[in-house]
Amino acid sequence: MAEVSAATPVPEIRTVGVDGMLVSFGSRLSEPANRAALAFRAALAEESWDGVEEVSTSLVSAYVRFDLRHLDHAALRAQLGALLAQRDWYAAELPGQRRLWRIPAVFGTELAPQLPQAAEAAGMTEAEAVASLSAARVRVQTIGFAPGQPYLGELPEVWDIPRQTQLTTRIPEGALAVAIRQLVLFSVATPTGWMHAGQTAVRLFRPDAEEPFLLRPGDEVQFTPVTPEELQGLRRDPLGGARAEELS
Amino acid sequence: MTGTLTVLRAGPGVTIQDDGRPGWLEYGVSRGGAADRLALAEGAALLGQGGELAVVEMVGMGGEFQADSDLRIALTGAPMRASIEGGAVAWNASHLLPAGARLVIGAAQSGSYGYLHVGGGFQTPEHLGARSAHLAAGIGTLLAEGDVLETGPDSGRTTGLGLAPENRFEGGTVRVVASLQTALFPQAELTRFEQTAFRRGARGNRMGVPMESDGEGFRPDGARTVVSEVIVPGDIQVTGDGTPYVLLAENQTTGGYPRIGTVVPCDLPLLAQAAAGAELHFRFIPLEEAVELERAEAERREGLRSQCFPLIRDPRSMSNLLSYQLISGVIAGEEDVL
Numbered sequence: 001m002a003e004v005s006a007a008t009p010v011p012e013i014r015t016v017g018v019d020g021m022l023v024s025f026g027s028r029l030s031e032p033a034n035r036a037a038l039a040f041r042a043a044l045a046e047e048s049w050d051g052v053e054e055v056s057t058s059l060v061s062a063y064v065r066f067d068l069r070h071l072d073h074a075a076l077r078a079q080l081g082a083l084l085a086q087r088d089w090y091a092a093e094l095p096g097q098r099r100l101w102r103i104p105a106v107f108g109t110e111l112a113p114q115l116p117q118a119a120e121a122a123g124m125t126e127a128e129a130v131a132s133l134s135a136a137r138v139r140v141q142t143i144g145f146a147p148g149q150p151y152l153g154e155l156p157e158v159w160d161i162p163r164q165t166q167l168t169t170r171i172p173e174g175a176l177a178v179a180i181r182q183l184v185l186f187s188v189a190t191p192t193g194w195m196h197a198g199q200t201a202v203r204l205f206r207p208d209a210e211e212p213f214l215l216r217p218g219d220e221v222q223f224t225p226v227t228p229e230e231l232q233g234l235r236r237d238p239l240g241g242a243r244a245e246e247l248s
Numbered sequence: 249m250t251g252t253l254t255v256l257r258a259g260p261g262v263t264i265q266d267d268g269r270p271g272w273l274e275y276g277v278s279r280g281g282a283a284d285r286l287a288l289a290e291g292a293a294l295l296g297q298g299g300e301l302a303v304v305e306m307v308g309m310g311g312e313f314q315a316d317s318d319l320r321i322a323l324t325g326a327p328m329r330a331s332i333e334g335g336a337v338a339w340n341a342s343h344l345l346p347a348g349a350r351l352v353i354g355a356a357q358s359g360s361y362g363y364l365h366v367g368g369g370f371q372t373p374e375h376l377g378a379r380s381a382h383l384a385a386g387i388g389t390l391l392a393e394g395d396v397l398e399t400g401p402d403s404g405r406t407t408g409l410g411l412a413p414e415n416r417f418e419g420g421t422v423r424v425v426a427s428l429q430t431a432l433f434p435q436a437e438l439t440r441f442e443q444t445a446f447r448r449g450a451r452g453n454r455m456g457v458p459m460e461s462d463g464e465g466f467r468p469d470g471a472r473t474v475v476s477e478v479i480v481p482g483d484i485q486v487t488g489d490g491t492p493y494v495l496l497a498e499n500q501t502t503g504g505y506p507r508i509g510t511v512v513p514c515d516l517p518l519l520a521q522a523a524a525g526a527e528l529h530f531r532f533i534p535l536e537e538a539v540e541l542e543r544a545e546a547e548r549r550e551g552l553r554s555q556c557f558p559l560i561r562d563p564r565s566m567s568n569l570l571s572y573q574l575i576s577g578v579i580a581g582e583e584d585v586l
């Protein structure tokens with residue numbers, strides 16, 4: 001394996017339950033660890049090993065679930081180790097077939113009432129906060145917790161603000177919320193500690209649609225400011241006005 | 249032949265379930281499926297058909313059903329009082345439900361999840377490759393009065409078989425393996441976890457169940473925060489107040505609470521079936537032992553069909569009792585009739 005600099009974390013292989021293994025590229029979220037996880041997951045899908053039933057990513061890890069009758073832990077660990085050693089995954093290209101989504105969002109107003117609080121936590125005026133959040137091109141770092149729900153990052157350092165300790169009782173579907181240099185776009189109404197700074201009309205999960213999930217891990221997203229009236233008009237569109245272009 | 253089963257009345261937690269929809273973790277959808285997978289295998293054995301067919305899952309309380317043509321059925325999981333046209337029928341058994349006859353399934357006598365299987369399985373619409381409702385993900389709905397469920401072609405003929413169920417309806421000890429975050433907990437906490445008598449909390453559902461105890465909550469070493477990681481069914485996450493919470497079929501796909509261990513899949517039916525208040529204990533076993541248990545259990549489930557026995561010796565379980573020449577009064581004296 002190539003020489004690893006002191007600053008780069010070393011990938012770690014751990015077991016998950018009885019029939020899973022996890023390859024983690026860091027113990028906390030970082031841009032390189034997320035890129036490595038996405039690239040390694042894509043490589044695993046490409047390898048398509050016998051006995052592997054499912055692969056997925058979380059923020060900094062790739063997960064493998066396997067059939068105990070066709071593969072054992074020692075063999076899988078050896079295969080994962082060999083694949084890890086093939087290259088520097090922290091420097092790997094992002095997987096192909098990624099798209100750039102532009103999603104209309106209302107920042108602030110009664111539709112997204114915590115914009116002032118979030119701006120203050122980041123030390124900005126509301127106008128600066130809207131400019132910063134809508135200028136950022138963030139990547140789907142992972143999809144999880146609820147169907148189709150993306151964790152988007154990484155925002156500029158100034159957005160390294162904590163989640164609230166007091167939970168918001170109910171954040172609506174399509175809400176755009178900010179904390180810890182990330183945005184979460186909520187696919188279901190739920191209680192949360194993230195701050196509700198924007199509101200979209202996008203539906204991230206449509207179980208009966210030909211493509212049930214709007215976003216894929218690795219996609220990039222930029223939020224375009226619109227007025228509440230404009231957003232109301234977009235609610236008739238299941239995509240809520242979201243438009244995609246292919247990234248090469 | 250295909251047919252329909254009409255829901256005349258349904259308890260509060262009646263849904264279509266199957267083996268779940270694996271493969272969508274990447275998109276935030278957990279596998280879901282029947283809370284008690286063993287019950288799926290038992291019903292499939294009783295009807296002599298594949299374990300992938302969809303069934304009706306009933307939480308705590310059944311319902312009332314009627315078929316438009318003769319239908320083979322099997323009843324498994326948490327034992328519930330059941331009758332066909334007023335005549336009590338055995339649980340953990342297969343029966344003929346004649347066309348037009350009413351099947352009434354009452355409250356669970358122990359355990360939580362009862363199952364109604366039909367010959368040919370239910371052929372309700374598929375979503376993302378499976379028929380099971382996953383209410384937490386917004387897939388499917390609760391069954392209600394008036395729902396008409398299509399059933400698939402049934403090539404089997406046999407009914408009147410029974411199967412001795414593995415007793416898993418009153419709590420007990422579940423085996424646990426160390427998982428990716430077990431090492432965050434000091435050994436003393438792990439030992440205390442194993443020594444604690446837990447009660448299954450009342451707030452449990454298909455997403456997970458809280459484990460209550462009289463002692464203090466459980467704490468990882470220091471105030472370490474963990475990055476959000478993949479969750480699998482059986483994971484025991486420890487929430488902020490130190491209460492262990494076992495995640496079940498409809499778990500969220502990722503979570504940031506540290507997990508003390510993972511329940512071995514073959515012990516999950518016992519955990520899921522434990523009713524509110526049931527006593528539960530956890531015991532760590534080595535991963536190698538868990539792997540052997542899982543392999544053996546997979547084989548045992550495949551061989552369940554050979555464990556089925558004819559019910560003819562027990563008149564209480566004869567669904568066609570009325571067609572026999574019996575002295576009147578025998579049925580009236582049957583205390584199990586609804």
